[in-house]
Amino acid sequence: xxERLDExxxxxxxxxxxxxxxxxxxxxxxxARADGEQVAIDLPLFWYDPPxxxxxxxxxxxxxxxxxxxxxxxxxxxxxxxLADREPELHQVITDEAADDSNPGAVFLPRMIPYRPxxxxxxxxxxxxxxVVDVRLAMRRDMAGRFAFTPxxxxxxxxxxDDSPLAGGGWVPVASFPPDVDGMHNLSGKFSQLRLLxxxxxxxxxISPHRLTTELPAVLASQPxxxxxxxxxxxxxGLALAGFVQQARRMMDDxxxxxxPLWIVPGKITVDDAAKLMALGATxxxxxxxxxxxxxxxxxxxxxxxxxxxxxxxxASNHQQWVDWIECDLASQVERFGGLLHSMxxxxxxxxxxxxxxxxxxTLDLVSLNLPFDSDA
Amino acid sequence: MNPxxxxxxxxxxxxxxxxxxxxxFSLDSGPQALHEAIHQVLVTESDEQxxxxxxxxxxxxxxxxxxxxxxxxxxMKGPLGDYAFAFNSQADIRTTGEVGNGVAEGMVSGAVRVRxxxxxxxxxxxxxxxxxxxxxxxxxxxAAMRGGGIFVRGDVGDETGVGALNGMIVIGGNAGHNLGDxxxxxxxxxxxxxxxxxxxxxxxxxxxxxxxxxxxxxINASIRGDxxxxxxxxxxxxxxxxASERGELSPNWR
Numbered sequence: 001x002x003e004r005l006d007e008x009x010x011x012x013x014x015x016x017x018x019x020x021x022x023x024x025x026x027x028x029x030x031x032a033r034a035d036g037e038q039v040a041i042d043l044p045l046f047w048y049d050p051p052x053x054x055x056x057x058x059x060x061x062x063x064x065x066x067x068x069x070x071x072x073x074x075x076x077x078x079x080x081x082x083l084a085d086r087e088p089e090l091h092q093v094i095t096d097e098a099a100d101d102s103n104p105g106a107v108f109l110p111r112m113i114p115y116r117p118x119x120x121x122x123x124x125x126x127x128x129x130x131x132v133v134d135v136r137l138a139m140r141r142d143m144a145g146r147f148a149f150t151p152x153x154x155x156x157x158x159x160x161x162d163d164s165p166l167a168g169g170g171w172v173p174v175a176s177f178p179p180d181v182d183g184m185h186n187l188s189g190k191f192s193q194l195r196l197l198x199x200x201x202x203x204x205x206x207i208s209p210h211r212l213t214t215e216l217p218a219v220l221a222s223q224p225x226x227x228x229x230x231x232x233x234x235x236x237x238g239l240a241l242a243g244f245v246q247q248a249r250r251m252m253d254d255x256x257x258x259x260x261p262l263w264i265v266p267g268k269i270t271v272d273d274a275a276k277l278m279a280l281g282a283t284x285x286x287x288x289x290x291x292x293x294x295x296x297x298x299x300x301x302x303x304x305x306x307x308x309x310x311x312x313x314x315x316a317s318n319h320q321q322w323v324d325w326i327e328c329d330l331a332s333q334v335e336r337f338g339g340l341l342h343s344m345x346x347x348x349x350x351x352x353x354x355x356x357x358x359x360x361x362x363t364l365d366l367v368s369l370n371l372p373f374d375s376d377a
Numbered sequence: 378m379n380p381x382x383x384x385x386x387x388x389x390x391x392x393x394x395x396x397x398x399x400x401x402f403s404l405d406s407g408p409q410a411l412h413e414a415i416h417q418v419l420v421t422e423s424d425e426q427x428x429x430x431x432x433x434x435x436x437x438x439x440x441x442x443x444x445x446x447x448x449x450x451x452x453m454k455g456p457l458g459d460y461a462f463a464f465n466s467q468a469d470i471r472t473t474g475e476v477g478n479g480v481a482e483g484m485v486s487g488a489v490r491v492r493x494x495x496x497x498x499x500x501x502x503x504x505x506x507x508x509x510x511x512x513x514x515x516x517x518x519x520a521a522m523r524g525g526g527i528f529v530r531g532d533v534g535d536e537t538g539v540g541a542l543n544g545m546i547v548i549g550g551n552a553g554h555n556l557g558d559x560x561x562x563x564x565x566x567x568x569x570x571x572x573x574x575x576x577x578x579x580x581x582x583x584x585x586x587x588x589x590x591x592x593x594x595x596i597n598a599s600i601r602g603d604x605x606x607x608x609x610x611x612x613x614x615x616x617x618x619x620a621s622e623r624g625e626l627s628p629n630w631r
Contacts, residue, residue: 118502118540119502119521120502124464124483127444127464158542158543166543167542167562172542173559178498179497179498179539180459180460180482180497180498180517182478182496182497186478189458189459190459190460193439193443193459193460193463196440196443199409
């Protein structure tokens with residue numbers, strides 16, 4: 001995968017910087033809810049929109065929890081990962097080594113709930129133990145370009161008998177805005193309701209970037225606990241991607257929302273790109289593209305297996321191979337991301353990046369390296 | 378502020394057996410404390426003789442009594458704000474006074490009966506149970522419902538049943554524009570007229586078995602009227618599938 005932000009580099013401290021030890025290495029953050037409660041986020045990485053319906057439900061269950069065990073916040077409903085009578089691993093209470101008699105609270109893997117306007121597949125129990133409730137605004141397209149849910153998604157969320165599929169087994173139109181909210185000016189009431197339903201979660205709102213200058217101020221006025229910006233919905237150049245992140249952050253700062261997290265869904269990016277987006281103003285970055293290679297492998301294996309064994313489940317060894325990939329390959333990417341973030345802390349914000357080209361430097365207000373030769377050389 | 382009632386399990390048991398006056402709880406206690414207190418009330422095993430409580434203090438508060446999962450009958454009086462009774466199971470709630478937007482959002486089972494008007498998105502995402510509103514309802518009633526039944530004695534607004542995958546909506550009065558928009562396996566019964574039907578849905582005759590079913594449902598929801606007075610609104614594809622008598626739907630409706 002090519003670096004989209006390869007015109008930017010990390011700027012190390014100057015040569016004459018005194019040795020003053022290493023900065024804090026803790027990557028966890030606290031998100032303040034509007035009601036004053038604090039929500040801990042383990043890592044500034046999240047898996048925003050895993051295509052759970054495209055892989056087997058048992059495999060989805062195993063993969064979701066394995067990724068979450070790295071500290072990545074994973075988006076999933078119960079119905080994405082298991083049938084009604086079973087508890088997905090991602091939703092189970094985990095043993096907390098830090099828990100003791102004075103802090104006996106149940107601890108869950110980091111998870112976010114996609115709270116779509118339609119709420120298909122959503123169950124009240126989804127709210128238990130979630131870290132983030134993601135109120136998704138604005139329509140999203142399926143693979144065919146429609147504003148629609150695929151038959152696979154509907155079948156996963158609302159399982160019916162094979163001979164009576166919902167919508168006749170066809171696609172189902174999506175909504176843009178929650179049908180029980182009477183306009184953007186009443187969105188804050190929905191957020192308050194969700195804070196009550198999910199008492200340990202921060203309530204975020206996600207929007208597309210198409211009308212950023214009007215929609216971002218409008219949602220911020222509703223006091224969400226965080227904003228998710230789905231930049232992956234536009235086929236942006238690296239410079240535009242970086243510019244959008246900077247612009248969104250500045251708009252939030254200008255609206256006295258500098259404390260509000262800005263989570264970015266960037267589309268395809270490398271680990272270095274993700275770290276650079278953090279330096280440009282993102283609070284967390286989606287890793288959907290890092291997991292694509294895994295999902296491609298899962299889909300291929302499941303198709304081959306189904307062709308040979310008539311839709312029986314894949315074995316535990318198949319699942320283990322994917323868990324191994326997550327614990328080795330994906331974990332190494334997460335490790336490098338953490339390392340880059342740590343290294344950036346040696347520099348004050350605003351001095352962590354430099355641009356190779358004058359265009360990028362001017363657009364993003366970065367230091368220009370002014371190299372005496374082409375950086376590609 | 379009313380003091381939080383002290384729970385006495387023996388007292389609750391005696392109350393349920395002797396039909397004495399319902400125990401009182403107050404919304405002033407705060408949503409979490411009230412939720413916990415209601416769940417501590419011992420209930421009878423009988424569906425026909427539910428343990429009753431009364432919740433006082435309704436004054437337009439939002440997000441009241443959400444995620445109850447308790448077989449109990451609750452009486453309330455006074456207006457309520459948005460998202461009352463969201464994601465409830467089992468509870469049988471009767472309230473007098475208007476309610477705001479999103480009443481009974483995502484309800485799983487049980488019943489909510491509202492003697493008053495409701496705002497937009499009543500019963501949005503309902504998956505089961507019964508929502509009965511003895512008044513008028515705003516736009517997008519029954520939006521994206523996946524099961525259960527909604528009964529409205531009066532009129533409903535625009536886009537009623539939008540995106541409903543399953544379930545039934547009974548309208549005693551008139552409907553606004555785009556009735557049944559993007560509806561899948563859901564059915565609407567309407568006594569009055571609709572300003573317009575959405576593309577892809579049509580009016581269909583009420584079959585004998587539906588007359589019987591609707592009649593029972595009307596009685597259950599305490600809505601006066603003869604099932605014959607209602608007309609059925611269904612997706613065209615669903616009607617075609619019925620006509621084919623195959624008991625299955627043609628793939629890819631759209």
